[in-house]
Amino acid sequence: MATRTARRTVGLFVLSTLLLLLSGIFYWQAIGADISNPHANFWRVVREGFPGFTKVSTAGHKVLIVNSGENWREIRNGILVRFSQLIIIAALVVMSLFYKFVGPDKLEKPRSGVLIERYTLGERVLHWYTAVLFVIMAITGLSLLLGRILLIPIFGHWVDSAYLQASKVLHNYCGPLLLIGILLEFVIWVRYNIPRKIDLAWFKTMGGMLGKGPRPHTGKVNAGEKGWFWLILIFGIAVGVTGIVLDFPIWGQTRSTMQLSHVIHATVAVLFVTVSFGHIYMGTVGIEGVFEGMCTGFVDAVWAQQHYDLWYEEKMHEKGERTEASS
Amino acid sequence: MARMKFLCDVERCIDCNACVTSCNNEHDVPWGINRRHVVTMDDGVSGEKSISVACMHCTDAPCAAVCPVDCFYFTPDGIVLHDKDLCIGCGYCFYACPFGAPQFPEENSFAARGKMDKCTFCAGGPLPDNSVEEYKLYGRNRIAEGKLPLCAEMCATKALLGGDGDVVSDIYIQRVVKRGGRPDTWGWNTAYNFKSEKEKKP
Ligand code: SF4
Ligand code: SF4
Numbered sequence: 001m002a003t004r005t006a007r008r009t010v011g012l013f014v015l016s017t018l019l020l021l022l023s024g025i026f027y028w029q030a031i032g033a034d035i036s037n038p039h040a041n042f043w044r045v046v047r048e049g050f051p052g053f054t055k056v057s058t059a060g061h062k063v064l065i066v067n068s069g070e071n072w073r074e075i076r077n078g079i080l081v082r083f084s085q086l087i088i089i090a091a092l093v094v095m096s097l098f099y100k101f102v103g104p105d106k107l108e109k110p111r112s113g114v115l116i117e118r119y120t121l122g123e124r125v126l127h128w129y130t131a132v133l134f135v136i137m138a139i140t141g142l143s144l145l146l147g148r149i150l151l152i153p154i155f156g157h158w159v160d161s162a163y164l165q166a167s168k169v170l171h172n173y174c175g176p177l178l179l180i181g182i183l184l185e186f187v188i189w190v191r192y193n194i195p196r197k198i199d200l201a202w203f204k205t206m207g208g209m210l211g212k213g214p215r216p217h218t219g220k221v222n223a224g225e226k227g228w229f230w231l232i233l234i235f236g237i238a239v240g241v242t243g244i245v246l247d248f249p250i251w252g253q254t255r256s257t258m259q260l261s262h263v264i265h266a267t268v269a270v271l272f273v274t275v276s277f278g279h280i281y282m283g284t285v286g287i288e289g290v291f292e293g294m295c296t297g298f299v300d301a302v303w304a305q306q307h308y309d310l311w312y313e314e315k316m317h318e319k320g321e322r323t324e325a326s327s
Numbered sequence: 328m329a330r331m332k333f334l335c336d337v338e339r340c341i342d343c344n345a346c347v348t349s350c351n352n353e354h355d356v357p358w359g360i361n362r363r364h365v366v367t368m369d370d371g372v373s374g375e376k377s378i379s380v381a382c383m384h385c386t387d388a389p390c391a392a393v394c395p396v397d398c399f400y401f402t403p404d405g406i407v408l409h410d411k412d413l414c415i416g417c418g419y420c421f422y423a424c425p426f427g428a429p430q431f432p433e434e435n436s437f438a439a440r441g442k443m444d445k446c447t448f449c450a451g452g453p454l455p456d457n458s459v460e461e462y463k464l465y466g467r468n469r470i471a472e473g474k475l476p477l478c479a480e481m482c483a484t485k486a487l488l489g490g491d492g493d494v495v496s497d498i499y500i501q502r503v504v505k506r507g508g509r510p511d512t513w514g515w516n517t518a519y520n521f522k523s524e525k526e527k528k529p
Binding site: 039041042045046050052053054055056061062063064065066067069070072073076077144145147148152157158160161164165168172246249255258259262 | 370
């Protein structure tokens with residue numbers, strides 16, 4: 001009897017253990033290993049931005065809630081809008097102070113009348129092609145960023161909208177053309193812009209603009225121009241590539257990619273515009289004779305000697321050789 | 328004034344996409360644009376859940392905050408609408424919106440963005456109510472007719488609710504109280520409205 005009861009107890013025990021295991025397996029299969037609340041899990045997954053499935057898969061609709069949009073909004077409406085105005089105003093103020101206290105860099109001797117070719121026609125055309133596009137891009141781009149706070153209060157919604165509609169179209173079409181211009185400039189001018197040792201001396205006095213003492217020796221391109229050249233390349237590619245990502249929404253780029261591209265695009269572009277003020281200043285009122293050089297292609301020998309002595313000597317040397325050869 | 332709200336009950340939505348279709352039909356939405364879409368998480372796995380989403384008519388709407396031409400406006404009952412005659416199709420609202428509600432018809436050249444289109448809560452746009460021009464640009468203005476959004480009105484499982492936020496949340500609270508916050512088995516509550524023994528014989 002005793003053994004029978006014992007056997008039955010053991011049997012029941014084994015059976016119940018098996019049943020328990022079995023129901024555990026069913027439970028596992030039914031709701032998965034996860035024993036947390038499925039309601040909460042749904043929203044947890046959604047908030048973490050995991051993509052789901054949708055039959056309407058237009059432009060990133062797989063992700064139910066994209067959190068990064070709110071960050072993008074904060075960055076664009078906050079830092080970008082504020083900082084771009086500040087930095088541009090600061091650059092203009094510095095420029096006018098520089099003009100007032102340092103003043104334009106005039107020719108030291110009267111012009112000789114001897115002209116030396118500095119830029120070929122091709123170089124000039126490319127320069128002005130890029131320059132005009134750059135100015136269009138800068139104005140339209142800044143308008144898109146700041147139009148709402150600067151233009152609407154003055155001109156109202158309708159004017160702002162019509163102007164920005166045109167700006168958007170111009171900005172979208174001119175962008176790729178500007179990128180092409182910048183890359184071509186790189187190709188034709190890179191050989192003059194390799195950094196050399198003598199460039200260090202240039203930076204000490206900023207090419208003789210600051211402080212006293214003799215002007216540093218300079219070849220065809222001075223160190224400041226070389227710096228601008230490389231900045232154009234780096235900034236140009238950064239702005240250009242991110243711009244193309246934004247320009248053509250046809251490659252399936254996600255919203256997060258576009259948000260990131262926009263932030264890089266706008267930040268670098270604002271810096272680009274700020275630095276370009278320096279170049280525009282030097283090329284117009286800052287240094288006498290630069291502007292006509294880029295317009296006509298020719299510079300006066302005195303100017304060349306003053307600003308680019310080594311290049312001047314080289315040119316004179318070439319000329320001497322040529323006259324010798326022809327005589 | 329009522330504060331208009333959408334709410335989609337994930338325990339009820341069966342991913343039938345009728346809301347999407349009815350919306351496209353009601354407003355004669357251009358091809359390629361869907362003002363509403365249904366997202367299914369864990370598709371095909373036990374525990375999958377679907378939810379229908381369109382513009383949620385945010386109180387502090389990110390789209391309105393970033394629009395460079397400031398073309399959004401809010402109706403007194405909290406519906407977020409925009410003026411397509413002002414919109415320049417820059418896409419910023421689409422970057423900022425958490426739900427991907429703003430949509431853009433492709434223009435012919437380089438797939439440039441046209442004027443933004445999004446769910447209007449069936450409230451049309453700034454043009455005269457139920458005028459032909461309004462219908463062409465924004466779709467039907469059911470709110471002006473005293474009706475609620477079509478997607479929610481016709482939802483077969485009544486998963487999608489749209490209307491006065493207070494009423495919508497009352498309905499939802501009743502549902503939650505009834506079925507409990509934590510279903511044990513997926514599909515059971517949804518499909519069979521299973522009641523426990525205790526609930527049958529109180
Ligand atoms: S479009 Fe997006 S951000 Fe704007 S109100 Fe609708 S859901 Fe909110
Ligand atoms: S696409 Fe239109 S509505 Fe959207 S942010 Fe740009 S201008 Fe505003």
